[in-house]
Amino acid sequence: MSPQTRAVESWTLQPLTDFVREASVRLVLVLTPSGQVLAQSGFSRAVDVMSAAALAAAIVASTGELARQLRQQPFAALSHQGPKTGFFLATFVAERGTLAVLAVYDLDVSSLGLVQLFYEQLAADLKVASPKGTVPKQVLAADFERELTDSLNTLFGR
Amino acid sequence: MSKTLDLVTRVRGVRGAMLVSAEDGLVVAEQLMEGIKGPAVAALAASLAGRLRRAMDAAGTGGAVFWHLQAEQGALLVVPGSGLLVVAVAEPDVNIGLVRLELLRAAETVI
Numbered sequence: 001m002s003p004q005t006r007a008v009e010s011w012t013l014q015p016l017t018d019f020v021r022e023a024s025v026r027l028v029l030v031l032t033p034s035g036q037v038l039a040q041s042g043f044s045r046a047v048d049v050m051s052a053a054a055l056a057a058a059i060v061a062s063t064g065e066l067a068r069q070l071r072q073q074p075f076a077a078l079s080h081q082g083p084k085t086g087f088f089l090a091t092f093v094a095e096r097g098t099l100a101v102l103a104v105y106d107l108d109v110s111s112l113g114l115v116q117l118f119y120e121q122l123a124a125d126l127k128v129a130s131p132k133g134t135v136p137k138q139v140l141a142a143d144f145e146r147e148l149t150d151s152l153n154t155l156f157g158r
Numbered sequence: 159m160s161k162t163l164d165l166v167t168r169v170r171g172v173r174g175a176m177l178v179s180a181e182d183g184l185v186v187a188e189q190l191m192e193g194i195k196g197p198a199v200a201a202l203a204a205s206l207a208g209r210l211r212r213a214m215d216a217a218g219t220g221g222a223v224f225w226h227l228q229a230e231q232g233a234l235l236v237v238p239g240s241g242l243l244v245v246a247v248a249e250p251d252v253n254i255g256l257v258r259l260e261l262l263r264a265a266e267t268v269i
Binding site: 108112116 | 178197
C-alpha cells in the first residue's frame with residue numbers, strides 16, 4: 001500500500017490504492033458532491049486537499065446545473081488536459097450516495113485513456129465495497145469544523 | 159479511416175484494427191470483432207508505446223517502426239506514428255508479414 005494513500009472511510013482504501021497503482025495517477029480524491037473527502041492519495045498538505053475538494057465540488061455542482069439547464073442527465077465525466085498534466089473528474093452513484101473522483105495525472109506517465117479505463121474499475125470496486133443499508137452521516141454546521149479537522153487528521157495520519 | 163482499417167482487417171486471421179491517439183490512448187476509429195475491449199486495448203497499447211519510445215530513445219536506437227507481441231491465444235501488432243498508432247489484434251497463426259505490410263500502408267495513409 002502506498003504510504004501516501006489514506007482514507008477516512010476504510011472501504012475506499014483498497015480500490016483507491018489499486019487505481020493509483022494501475023492508472024499511474026499523481027493525485028486522487030474520492031469525495032461527496034458536497035466536498036466531504038472520503039480518501040486521498042498523493043496530497044502532502046491539508047490545505048491542498050481542502051482546496052481541491054472545494055473546487056471539485058464546485059465543478060460537480062456547476063456542470064450539474066449546466067446539464068440541468070440543457071435538460072440533460074448530469075455529465076458522467078469531465079476531462080481537462082494541459083501541456084504536461086491532465087485532470088479527470090467523474091461521478092457515480094454507490095450505496096453510500098453519489099461520489100466524485102478527482103484524478104490528476106502527468107502526461108508522461110499516464111494518459112486519459114488509462115485513467116478512464118481504470119476509473120471504470122475503481123467505480124465498480126467502490127460500488128461493491130460501499131457499505132450497504134447505511135445512511136450517510138449528516139454533518140451539522142455546528143460540527144463542521146471538528147469533522148473537517150478529524151478527517152484531515154485521518155487523511156494525513158496525525 | 160474506415161477504408162484504412164479495411165486494409166488491415168481484410169487479412170485472414172486479423173480480429174480487429176484500430177487507430178489510437180498516441181498521446182491520450184483513446185480510440186479514433188475501430189473495426190473490432192465482438193469480445194475485444196477496444197478502449198482497454200487502446201489505452202494500454204498507447205501506454206506501452208510511450209514507454210517503448212522512451213526505452214528506445216534511451217538505448218539510442220531511434221523510434222520503433224513496428225512492434226509485435228505474440229501471446230498464446232493471439233498477437234498484438236502496432237505501427238506507431240506521430241500522434242497515432244495503427245493497432246491490429248490477430249489470431250496466433252496470422253501471417254505476420256502481411257499484417258505488418260498492411261499496417262504500414264494504413265499508417266502511410268493516416269499519419
